[in-house]
Amino acid sequence: MTTTTATAGTDRRTVSGSTPGAARGPRRPGRIRRIGLPYLLLLPALVLELLVHLVPIGIGILMSFKALTRFSIRDWGAAPWSGLDNYKISVDINAPAGEALLHSFWVTCGFTVLSVGLCWLLGTAAAIFLQDTFRGRGLLRTLFLVPYALPVYTAVITWAFMFQHDNGLVNHVLHDQLGLTDKPSFWLIGDNSFIARLTVSVWKGWPFAFLVVMAGLQNIPRELYEAAALDGAGMWQQIRRITLPSLRPVNQVLVLVLFLWTFNDFNTPYVLFGKAAPEAADLISIHVYQTTFATWNFGTGSAMSVLLLLFLLVVTGLYLLLTSRRRKTADV
């Protein structure tokens, strides 16, 4: 906040200083220029944002009110309006399409909570353990960030190979070498696919949590820990009373971002399972894709996407409201 005021202040001085003897109406153009300049500078970003995000979102919302199927995709402007029909199909949980969407929604919710929780836990734990200097710390930090740096497709295809039933590494270790299972398990089909999906998601997501928490930890003053240690606080108490409360603002953003990414992730399940995900891992992004592309029903697919958008907006809004209120009370 302070920065903005300061800039505005300097700006005013410069403007009035540079045009002291302007004869006619020196005030108005100066003012327009002063107010207009920030907007002007923001214009490219705004246009890009419009083009890349807002216009497609707008078109998507428009499409959700149309009966857009293979019969009309060639000239989709002429597709007939269908009112709320697409939404009715999507939310009618007694009919197959709505029932399947609801099932997929619950699977996604469960999956997201578990994945975000595990990512956060692993990331925070690793960041805290790597806070003290020791030999090889830099190497470990780099190593932990590797999954985050790898291209998604390459990484997930490798996982798909490892999860194969006959020749996969996972079964080789779990079954052949450790003998933990009676027979080789299926990871890419059937109920285990949920575990496979969760594993890949956590593997891919936790380095980000690690990175962000590690950055947050650098801002906690050392003196706090020293004082706590003098007062006889153990490591666990230090974590609970100093580290976690100090990380609260970082965590607030981190959890939100992880939630949105995980809930919406499309690449991972698509590469892992292909076009038809197993029921146990029927995540909403791939479900919408299947409704849209595999069956060429773009109207219903758009309606489902809009519902998804609304849900994420509501969750994000509530989350920010609750966490900021808590923070305010905590600050007081």
Place this chain on the structure above:
Amino acid sequence: MRRIRAAAIGAVTLSLALAASACGGGSSTDGGGSNDSPKTLTYWASNQGASITVDKKVLKPELDKFEKQSGIRVKLEVIPWSELLNRILTATTSGQGPDVLNIGNTWSASLQASGALLPWDTKNFGGIGGKDRFVASALGSTGARGEDPAAVPLYSMAYALYYNKKMFADAGISKPPATWDELVADGKKLAKDGKWGLGAEGANLSENIHQVFVLAKQHGADFFTADGRPDFTSEGAVTAIKQYVDLMAKDKIIAPGNAEYAQNQSLSDFAKGKTAMVLWQTASATLTSLGMKDDEWGVAPAPVRSGTPGSGTSVNSMVAGINLAVFKNTDNHDGALKFVKFMTSDAEQKILNKAYGSIPPVKAAQSDPAFNTKATAALRNTLAKSAAALPQVADESQFETGVGTAVKELLADAAGGRPVTTESVKAKLEKAQQQMPAK
């Protein structure tokens, strides 16, 4: 100050440029094509060879030949199967597509419904020598009945039973099975010591559809009624799908691991001698590229219940194949038609189908001795006598997704040791049918 002004001007220019370029895209979708660029064509080929590089090697000399004849340069793009349909959909929506393209012949009716492809009316067909040049079964897979075809047959393929001669000899089996009972009996003899009787691509939706479509025909069932409504839960369809899944669940001649195959792993298992039989379309070229010698495998007609393939309930293959289509809003309409004429000419048909191990859908080209070898004769006979086209309805792609997924899930159940019953098959099919678009 000067710097700020420069930045401001830059900002405005950039925004204007962005806005202009965004509006510049897209083209009219109303016209029926034009001849604005008569010297070039863009051609999307499907992946027919063992790899995309192989395809380019096969097609390049032919495209050069065409350029020499007509002066038209063909820009070739070979598109993998996993992407082809999405690319076509995107091209249809945006109007920015190729001029000529290959389509899987089962998509003909769906794409026809979108209106993206140039209809092959009598005049257009006349330009390439008329409908009579083509085999009837291949023509049956070019679009909905009663409408002008959406595409022209290019390569024809059929399913056949490929078997490993040495494994058969070792198990004391003298001739390939002709009925399903024989196939199961032979499979049981072969399935031991880590080896298996039959291969399957359980997670490949289209492959599942091809198999159960033929089996359903053999039980007298169709997945669509005569007026194009989905009918997935008829007794014949349920029996057929249960029979297919039971090859893994009950007869145990398909390895459970095949339930997650979707990248032709079953064919490489066959080439490695892990499985003794596969039901496959035109496998010969791929088997060679997988390192299997021609005398190591045999080929026989796919089994039927009666033992003698024919029409009706003795159908033993779908009409598999590739069609060549012209995008309706091509900017080289005449050139595109010339190119189709070139690709379906007797000479090119012989060259291309030889290279891919497929059968020419052009009658005159079939007389070439190359299509009367061990590998091709069985396929040619099947196409002529006992192959049926997949339903030519606009909802075909939804059917492939719905029923293909049902079979995938049932195979997953079988692989995971869960019981597969008539009820569970019927329940999955009911679910698939309910998800079909309402009429």
